[in-house]
Amino acid sequence: MSKRIQAKYKLDRRMGQNIWGRPKSPVNRREYGPGQHGQRRKGKLSDYGTQLRAKQKLKGYYANITEKQFRRIYTEAVRLKGDSGENMIGLLERRLDAVIYRAKFVPTPFAARQFINHGHIKVNGRRVNIASYQVKIGDVIEVKESSRQIEMVLVASQSAERDVPDYIEVDHGKMTAKYNRVPSLSEVPYPVQMEPNLVVEFYSR
Template sequence: MSKRVNRKFKISRRLGEAVWGSQKDPVVSRNSPPGQHGASGYKKPTDYGIQLSAKQKLKKYYGDITEKQFRNIYKNASRKRGDTAQNIIGMLESRLDAFIYRMGIVSTIFAARQFVSHKHVMVNGRKVNIASYRLSVGDVVSVVEKAKSFAIVQQNVESSGACPDYLQFDKDSMSATYVRVPAISDVPYPVVMQPNLVVEFYSR
């Protein structure tokens, strides 16, 4: 399992955006890089820097994905038919931890990874504890019976908004069906993601 060394809010300050959309993120009120020289503000980035930032922002948004895993996602996406940038988003959103996050039963992508690793999730009736498990269209993801009674799960479900339309969520059974592979415009990112720059970064 990969380990997130840096605090997530520190990552947001380095990138200059509230990557996960939290209003508690210090970057909202203190828009400067971390560290003793952060007060001088953000420097004008080069083309390479813009591409690197886009790659880091998309990778970090999905939690504890390692650079090796993310590069492999790009390689697999580039081999598939269609637009590589769209394929990258489709592959990221088909990860089990991302799907659990979209269902609204956890509050963060990091909590989704932990929820999956603790064996609280089933795919097509079988327990799966691998956060990077790749779903296929038509798969049904459900919460195990014991976890349905967790107060935090019930609270998250009640307070969460509408799910994206590429999954069909049933609150009563706490299960969701993966309806279709989403396009970039379908994904409710809190900040602008530019997967086309990720493609440019890796194809240099």
């Protein structure tokens, strides 16, 4: 079962932004933070506070993955050649739960994690039940045949709320997706601005 069923709405309130772009987000009605003092917490953030918020926002977007997992992604991003912030985004977008969310097989990143854990997804014909599995270029991801008529899958695939990005090739008739390339930050369809460079600064302090 996916963690934090209710807290995802609190995360929106804490950030003051609708980080998943959901119509039901409480931020659409109240832009201030949660709690009785939420409206008064509008002070200017320090550099550390800005970096921390950037980290919480990016980590929260990917179904609030654990700090241990997120730090491991940062470590790998720094080890790779090129811009560490761009590398972080590339590694996060290669997570299996991110790919099936982008492919519109499920409505939310939280649902993606649960869907994979319950064994509904195959990669290159083999069942994979690890949400953090790193997809490679050319991999074919599919919803298991017996799971294709689940209402959540049908509703998500027909939703007009978001589009499938160019770096994933999807056939919703067959419920398959091919991972064509690792995207750059500018190609990832985040509803709000993500700042991975600040996350790199936070961890490299």
